Amino acid sequence: MQNKNSKDYKERGIFMIKVELKDGSIIEVEEGKSILDVAKQISQGLARMAMVGKVDGEVKDLRFELNKDCKLEILTFDSIEGKKAYWHTTSHIMAQAVMRLFPDTKFAIGPAIDEGFYYDFDSSATFNDEDKEKIEAEMKKIIKEDLPIERFELPRSEAIKLMKDAGEDYKVELIEDLPEGEVLSFYKQGEFTDLCAGPHLMSTGKVKCVKLLSTSGAYWRGDEKNKMLQRIYAISFPKASLLEEHLAKLEEAKQRDHRKLGKDLELFMTHKLVGSGLPMYLPNGATVRRLLERYIQDKEIRMGYKHVYTPSLANVELYKTSGHWDHYKEDMFPVMKMDNEELVLRPMNCPHHMLIFKSKMRSYKDLPIRIGELAHVFRYEDSGTVCGIERVREMCQNDAHLFVRPDQIKDEVGKVVKLILDVYKDFGFKDYKFRLSLRDKNDKHKYFDDDEMWDKAESQLREILTELGLDFYEAEGEAAFYGPKLDVQLKSAIGHDVTVSTCQLDFLLPQRFELEYIGEDGKAHRPVVIHRAILGSSDRFISFLIEETKGVFPTWLAPTQVKILPIADSHKEYAKKVREALMLKGIRTELDDRNEKIGYKIREAQLEKVPYMLIIGNKEMENEEVGVRSHKDGDIGAMKLNEFVDKIKYEVDNKINNK
Numbered sequence: 066m067q068n069k070n071s072k073d074y075k076e077r078g079i080f081m082i083k084v085e086l087k088d089g090s091i092i093e094v095e096e097g098k099s100i101l102d103v104a105k106q107i108s109q110g111l112a113r114m115a116m117v118g119k120v121d122g123e124v125k126d127l128r129f130e131l132n133k134d135c136k137l138e139i140l141t142f143d144s145i146e147g148k149k150a151y152w153h154t155t156s157h158i159m160a161q162a163v164m165r166l167f168p169d170t171k172f173a174i175g176p177a178i179d180e181g182f183y184y185d186f187d188s189s190a191t192f193n194d195e196d197k198e199k200i201e202a203e204m205k206k207i208i209k210e211d212l213p214i215e216r217f218e219l220p221r222s223e224a225i226k227l228m229k230d231a232g233e234d235y236k237v238e239l240i241e242d243l244p245e246g247e248v249l250s251f252y253k254q255g256e257f258t259d260l261c262a263g264p265h266l267m268s269t270g271k272v273k274c275v276k277l278l279s280t281s282g283a284y285w286r287g288d289e290k291n292k293m294l295q296r297i298y299a300i301s302f303p304k305a306s307l308l309e310e311h312l313a314k315l316e317e318a319k320q321r322d323h324r325k326l327g328k329d330l331e332l333f334m335t336h337k338l339v340g341s342g343l344p345m346y347l348p349n350g351a352t353v354r355r356l357l358e359r360y361i362q363d364k365e366i367r368m369g370y371k372h373v374y375t376p377s378l379a380n381v382e383l384y385k386t387s388g389h390w391d392h393y394k395e396d397m398f399p400v401m402k403m404d405n406e407e408l409v410l411r412p413m414n415c416p417h418h419m420l421i422f423k424s425k426m427r428s429y430k431d432l433p434i435r436i437g438e439l440a441h442v443f444r445y446e447d448s449g450t451v452c453g454i455e456r457v458r459e460m461c462q463n464d465a466h467l468f469v470r471p472d473q474i475k476d477e478v479g480k481v482v483k484l485i486l487d488v489y490k491d492f493g494f495k496d497y498k499f500r501l502s503l504r505d506k507n508d509k510h511k512y513f514d515d516d517e518m519w520d521k522a523e524s525q526l527r528e529i530l531t532e533l534g535l536d537f538y539e540a541e542g543e544a545a546f547y548g549p550k551l552d553v554q555l556k557s558a559i560g561h562d563v564t565v566s567t568c569q570l571d572f573l574l575p576q577r578f579e580l581e582y583i584g585e586d587g588k589a590h591r592p593v594v595i596h597r598a599i600l601g602s603s604d605r606f607i608s609f610l611i612e613e614t615k616g617v618f619p620t621w622l623a624p625t626q627v628k629i630l631p632i633a634d635s636h637k638e639y640a641k642k643v644r645e646a647l648m649l650k651g652i653r654t655e656l657d658d659r660n661e662k663i664g665y666k667i668r669e670a671q672l673e674k675v676p677y678m679l680i681i682g683n684k685e686m687e688n689e690e691v692g693v694r695s696h697k698d699g700d701i702g703a704m705k706l707n708e709f710v711d712k713i714k715y716e717v718d719n720k721i722n723n724k
């Protein structure tokens with residue numbers, strides 16, 4: 066594209082450069098113009114909405130000057146990078162407000178996160194709710210002042226001096242960790258300067274609505290040996306309506322929080338004497354878990370799986386053989402020395418199943434062999450990241466290993482996918498995506514180093530997924546250390562992506578354990594292993610279900626399915642008989658025969674989220690009926706007992722969902 070004026074410009078000493086925009090169109094701008102100038106040249110509206118720009122793939126401040134032909138994407142709050150710059154700028158505003166109000170505060174780090182940002186402070190004050198209000202008010206002032214945000218660079222030594230003079234010990238430590246000769250960037254707004262890689266907005270006035278959310282303790286650099294700092298989480302938006310929407314979403318998440326519901330519904334508990342990340346299932350939670358585990362095993366048995374039990378402790382040599390010791394040690398508990406053995410708590414049970422396969426001669430006619438287990442595995446999780454039953458240190462996995470001939474891979478992966486879809490249908494899950502998780506070719510530490518084997522496994526899995534007509538996307542660096550996998554990402558009710566099911570192709574473990582079967586040709590051949598989990602871990606799956614259902618489990622999973630509520634003393638005998646009859650039919654029933662008002666009993670059963678209440682009064686007793694009330698629909702009316710049994714049995718057998 067030739068600009069007819071370019072000759073003129075050159076004569077006047079002005080050079081034009083070509084800027085390719087996101088839509089592929091190319092515009093000519095004067096060399097040295099900033100991203101903001103280009104945005105203005107496109108439209109004033111875009112310039113107002115612009116947060117940062119991406120120049121040849123790198124995110125830059127709007128003031129960044131374009132000096133050569135380039136690709137430019139102008140990013141608004143709607144993009145991830147735009148949001149991050151917006152939130153990061155707000156974190157500087159929060160730090161500035163804290164500096165004004167609590168001058169002895171030292172500043173650690175203040176990054177943007179997935180939703181909002183935080184800043185870690187070392188202050189003599191302990192920030193309470195009143196302080197948080199003051200900080201928020203001061204932030205609004207700083208926004209109003211519309212301070213320009215300026216960027217400058219310093220060589221490492223001068224940077225250290227600047228931060229030392231300011232008494233910013235944490236920043237000094239951060240700079241000292243960087244290599245000698247590095248040039249560092251700072252951002253300054255008014256009297257506040259922060260060591261920062263950026264990018265940032267042009268001025269504090271660009272930020273509109275801010276909200277401080279919560280505070281927590283955080284160790285400097287996440288290390289328990291360091292000082293505990295105060296972290297303030299906050300968020301900001303360009304529009305009040307967006308902030309309101311976000312706060313409503315947070316409230317919804319709080320209502321669905323599995324830790325809160327787990328406590329309210331007496332599903333599980335933790336105790337510091339037992340340890341962090343080691344929950345105990347109470348009878349209600351244990352019932353849900355037992356039902357889920359029976360459910361999935363029954364499905365697997367119908368598909369030809371054979372289930373085993375293997376121990377949670379293993380000799381460390383087992384994991385050296387499998388390769389876990391080299392590639393997975395950081396996630397394992399340390400070795401226990403006993404007599405002449407070194408034992409570990411297992412992080413996975415794959416090696417055990419390899420040995421079970423190897424325990425006898427296998428023929429090509431025996432394959433596929435499907436070995437399943439509800440296996441307890443142990444993973445080291447930082448005490449700061451454990452969470453309810455979602456992230457735990459001991460979990461129970463719905464695991465299986467399929468030993469197949471190479472010609473059976475496709476068929477078997479197809480069956481796994483079918484099982485996943487079948488299970489999701491039973492639970493009413495509709496919002497999910499398949500992800501093909503590949504290795505990161507450069508990470509030779511995490512991934513077993515054999516490019517040929519990886520390439521084969523990755524392309525084979527990709528081929529199968531394409532042939533199965535599955536809609537999937539690819540993600541690098543998400544594979545297991547021994548092979549690529551197909552993960553299913555479920556979208557939770559509060560918008561999080563949760564990995565539940567997985568299916569992994571493995572050429573490595575069969576080789577490390579020297580697995581063989583005798584082929585049709587009478588010679589020894591190596592099988593391929595498929596690792597798969599459908600519910601993932603029982604623990605994580607239940608936490609997901611709790612959040613999905615807000616604790617209102619479908620009738621087939623409800624810890625108590627029916628609660629019988631006699632109105633008066635004279636109804637208790639009949640109520641007991643009804644209970645016995647239901648229990649004999651396998652319906653989980655409880656009787657509330659306390660001397661409380663019926664309205665009170667109903668409210669309580671409603672809070673316990675019991676699917677059905679049976680009200681027993683004179684009329685019901687005389688007609689040998691029960692007064693049925695459902696959690697979802699309220700009063701349904703009187704029914705003969707066997708009619709009610711048929712109704713609930715139908716719901717259970719068909720796994721009717723509440724949604």
Ligand SMILES: [Zn+2]
Pocket residue numbers: 153157175259260261262263
């Ligand atoms: Zn910063």
Ligand SMILES: [Zn+2]
Pocket residue numbers: 413414415465466596597
């Ligand atoms: Zn496995």
